Amino acid sequence: MEHGRVLLDHGSGGEASQRLIRELFLSRFSGPSQPALDDAALLDEIRGPLAFSTDGYIIDPVECPGGDIGSLAVHGTVNDVAMLGAVPLYLSCAFILEEGLPLPLLTRLAQSMADAAAAAGVRIVTGDTKVAPRGAADKIFITSAGIGRVIAEPAPSGSRAAPGDAVLLSGCVGDHGLAITARRGGLSGLEGIRSDSAPLNRMVEALVRDVGDLHVLRDPTRGGLAATLNEIARQSGIVCRVRETDIPVRDTVAAGCAVLGLDPLYLANEGKLVCVLPRHKADTALSVMRLFPEGRDAACIGEIAAPGADGKAGQVVLRTRLGGYRLLGMPEGEQLPRIC
Amino acid sequence: MPPARTRQPFHLGAHAVRTTNSAFSDPEICSALLRRIHAELNAPMRFMELCGTHTAVVYRDGLHSLLPETLTHISGPGCPVCVTHDREIAACLESAGKDGVITACFGDMMRIPGPGGMTLGKAGAAGAEVKVVYSPLDALRLAEAHPDRTVVFLGVGFETTAPATAATVLRAAAQGVDNFALFSMHKRIPPALEALLAEEAGGGIDAFLLPGHVSVVIGTAPYRFIAEKYGRPGVVGGFEPADILLALLCLIRMRRAGRAEVLNCYGRAVDAGGNARARALIDAVFEPADALWRGLGCIPRSGLVLRGEYERFDARARLVPDLPDVPENPACRCGDVLRGRIAPRNCPLFGKQCSPANPTGPCMVSTEGSCAAAFRYDA
Structure with a gap:
């Protein structure tokens, strides 16, 4: 996984997909209690109102000083959830990868996401990977969604600014x-x-x-x-x-x-x-x-x-x-x- | 060694300093200049600037709310995008749609509306290859990287940008990059000034704030006719608010004293003789020719076209030998805005059919355009 490139096979759902998910993503994302590779993540009970947000990330260049598309996909969604006065808890992430994307780059981005999630204290609990033929996507697109527990009462909103x-x-x-x-x-x-x-x-x-x-x-x-x-x-x-x-x-x-x-x-x-x-x-x-x-x-x-x-x-x-x-x-x- | 001192002329928040906030934007200095302007302006005065950056600074710093109401600001034909003619835009679009062409242009050009509301941005979405570049040399590099394509650089701007375009053509010639082509829409400021002043009553303009960037290249001599032939004062001004206020104060004082001269208040950048090297570049590559200006029509010798020896780089000759005919939209008053005959708000389309989201005329496109600035900044 440290060498080579993303192939169409990696999105096939077969052995190549499994290897990519296990070795590149799961090894970095899953926590100790996380049952791996089920169709959905089973979350613990969360009490109170929830904040739920999703965002798509398309960035050129995928890496720039101070961040990359991986850390942005975590920070962006964590921050959107937080803006409701919520404590973000769980993230999902879906990857659209372009055929030919260098695996070392994907590895760096996955590690960056894992580090960003750890630093923010949130867990990436579910995800998906698809591979688009060369030219049908630009390197990597990420969609992440986040759930958090709202602790502000009432929740802040863009409609609540008041004179004074x-x-x-x-x-x-x-x-x-x-x-x-x-x-x-x-x-x-x-x-x-x-x-x-x-x-x-x-x-x-x-x-x-x-x-x-x-x-x-x-x-x-x-x-x-x-x-x-x-x-x-x-x-x-x-x-x-x-x-x-x-x-x-x-x-x-x-x-x-x-x-x-x-x-x-x-x-x-x-x-x-x-x-x-x-x-x-x-x-x-x-x-x-x-x-x-x-x-x-x-x-x-x-x-x-x-x-x-x-x-x-x-x-x-x-x-x-x-x-x-x-x-x-x-x-x-x-x-x-x-x-x- | 003591730590390097950061120059911080006034407080700007805990850890941040704007370097652009030099003495030339010092509020106290600007206030003092404003007080003089209020005290000394003894009759209504209409001044015109001819530089998009002046337009932007006047609006961005809120000078309209600080200057006397009897001092009227006219944003003249000084924004390269605003003066680009309908027919030139139509020709750019036609060229961009041709097989094998990559169009390279500055960002402002992407949203100028052509016939049927088409823009280079929309042409790009429809399949044409249009790239935003930061310098004409980027376009040359693009041509080197795509030897099988024709890379057309859309050269716009006044004497300020023309030298860089000229240098690029010279380099293309020296390196034999024959798939590079220039669509020259470069224009010269002094002929446009003359065209404005030649109108009845000098176009109703009392004084000129002359463009600092252009003057770096051409110096002050080409403006002398403003004073000598038309009896109007003109001052070359820089781009910080104090530069502009000082230039305005000089104009007010000259007018009060019944003097008409061309003065340079931007001495830290502009030499009276201009930049001979930059002018030599322009002269080596271009020659003056009649040119179309949006709203002003054809102005003699106001354009820059490639000289015969560089004809092979002429995109117009190669791709669109005849400028397409474009029916003018009679409701669009960009021309009257650029001449100072009406304020942007008095155009019937302003804020209705014509807004930055859906510009009818080019004055609404660039952030430096008179209409876009008025729409964006004026309450």
Whole structure:
């Protein structure tokens, strides 16, 4: 398994499939109590409301500084489950592999998933593998689903932001999106920029238990911080007011974005969260976030206001570094590097 | 050895500093400039900038909410995507659809709508091979990697981007990469300025914020006619907010004093003589020719076409010798927006049929386009 490539035989359901699953995946994923190779995983009883989420992962390149499609498939789904104020417990993962995918690469990705799951304290309990003929898929696609126990009461939701709430951000934005863009374009000078891919479930658990009353939790992935804030403003029918100078952006990311004509507020993140909660809880929440390495740069970036003269319901209004005001709009599509 | 100091002109959160926040975006310096502008502007003034980056900075930093209401900002024909003509886009699409062609272009080009709402992005989804590149040299590498295909680079932009395209053509010639082809839509700023000013009442423009990037290459002399022939002040400005505010203050002062000159307020990048090497590259490869501008029509000697000795790299001659005829959409007022005759919001299509999701005209495509910026940033 350490050499060679994925063959169509590996998706046949026969001996080759069994070997691949056993030697490459099960040896890394299954826990001591996990009965292997049944059609479904038998889970212990979980009390209380459940959070359930699924996500598909297609990433080019599959490996970039700070993460790979394997760790992302774990962190992304763990974080989606956690954003409901839940403790993620179990993951499933389905792989679409392209014929010819080097097995050493698949081994690295499987190990990365196993390590990410272990670090997040979740178990990958069921999965599937299919092989698509060369050209019918791009290297590897992963779909993962996650189940978690909701511990927040009521569960946070994008529709619960209320005037008077503070808007917190757990750290610097733009790292993941720029790392991917830099790797994809083979851009020199940006090699030091790493994806921020990280599990956020422990931070969320601490926020729920030690702070409470979390109105909204969201991870600003695709579309970046701007898209997430717009979603919250629209779902809650409020105005979100943020201050540009309080939004943490790493200097290298800001410089890289300036060169490429990208806006870090629109770049994807894979290890950050936005938390909206009553203003009087903001300082406590920030202290809790900063206890975690992934929350070291946490900051209060703005507040929620009622619609009025300064903004309509559903709008995000940015106070610029100069003290001017403008809309922070919803992104249209992918950001495209500009001409000059 | 003491640890290296990070320059941090003002607080930006616990552990993050934007390097782009230099003194040129220092809020205190900008406030001081804004106070002078408010105090010294004694009559309404309409200023035009001709650079997509200026457009973007004016909107992104919220300058409209900080400048006097009587100072009107017009975003002129300075965004390469915005000035690309319907017929040029139709020709790009036609070329992209030909067998054996790989089209290489900058990202902004992917969403410009052509006839029937077709875009290069949609053409790519329908089977054409269209690649986004970051530099014309990437297109040349693509051509080397695919010797059996014709790689067409869509050359857009002004004097700023033309030197890199020219250098790429020279390299293709030197290395004999004959499957590389250039679709040149490069344009020159001064003839467009002249076309605007030649209109009745100088197009209603009082002053010009001149483009910093273009000026790095051409210097300040090519703008002299603005002052000498048309009596308008012009200032070359940089791209940080303080650069723009300083340029505006200079324009206000000149206008107040009844002076019309062309000044350079971007001395840290722009030499009055420009960049002779970059211009030599342009001159070696290109020659001026009449060109179509979106909304402005045909402007004499405003385009750059390949010289005879590089004709074999001319994608237009090779693939689309005659630009397709495209009926203009009479409702789209991109031309009036680019001339400053109407504000983007006053176009009947703005925000209705025409939005960044479904742009009718190119001004709504690029983030630097006047309409897209107004749609995105103005409350």
